[in-house]
Amino acid sequence: MKIAVVADTHVKEKNNDYHLLIDLLENLTKEDFDFIVLLGDIFEFYCDSEKKLSESVSDFVNFLERISRDKKIVLIEGNHEFGVSIKGVKIEPFQWSVKIAGQKVIFTHGDVIASLNPLFPPVRGLLHSEKFVNLLCPLLPSTLLWKVAMKISSNSRNNGKIDSEEVNRRLKKFFLIHDEASYVAAHSHRSFFVQNGKRFLIVVGAWYMEHNYAIITDKRIEIKKWEKK
Numbered sequence: 001m002k003i004a005v006v007a008d009t010h011v012k013e014k015n016n017d018y019h020l021l022i023d024l025l026e027n028l029t030k031e032d033f034d035f036i037v038l039l040g041d042i043f044e045f046y047c048d049s050e051k052k053l054s055e056s057v058s059d060f061v062n063f064l065e066r067i068s069r070d071k072k073i074v075l076i077e078g079n080h081e082f083g084v085s086i087k088g089v090k091i092e093p094f095q096w097s098v099k100i101a102g103q104k105v106i107f108t109h110g111d112v113i114a115s116l117n118p119l120f121p122p123v124r125g126l127l128h129s130e131k132f133v134n135l136l137c138p139l140l141p142s143t144l145l146w147k148v149a150m151k152i153s154s155n156s157r158n159n160g161k162i163d164s165e166e167v168n169r170r171l172k173k174f175f176l177i178h179d180e181a182s183y184v185a186a187h188s189h190r191s192f193f194v195q196n197g198k199r200f201l202i203v204v205g206a207w208y209m210e211h212n213y214a215i216i217t218d219k220r221i222e223i224k225k226w227e228k229k
Ligand SMILES: [Mn+2]
Pocket: 040, 041, 078, 079, 080, 109, 111, 187, 188
């Protein structure tokens, strides 16, 4: 098994980070990965209906459709996207798991784990449900949806900013208690790694900060930095 993971790309406009991301994904598609996992907050904001997508975001969606013809792409939704629908791409609203070297590995964005609010998981479940997306996303103005989304994820933030160390602390605490699997997460925007016996927790840092991505195979786990060739 060979998996590449990119997280927190927050695609919004075609800036340098965007072009470098396209370059990375083009190259990963040519390599022998079984899956490319997009681990949440891939879009700065995505709530269903295509008419609400900006041109840059639509182009990115088309790009993902294209590469999904050559490579299995899995997108796990983060706290910035709801009801993502991209032809050929497997979308998971919460988590996805796979066996690597005989061990269960769970891929999840990390916003649920990092939240201390007991109401967050059910509210998040509702916001990512088909009902919500089909009924409310087309009706409500994007700015209002955005405010709601930010409000519910605010308990892992400090004055609107992610407290990376605190999020990583919470992810680690969860990982040590829930010992049935290894975890690959993001959301904190800062890379982090813990090993506990055969299990591991890897937190992939935000793409837009360091241009990093992770490679997980049966034999190794690596966080790499992408430089244009
Ligand atoms: Mn996030």
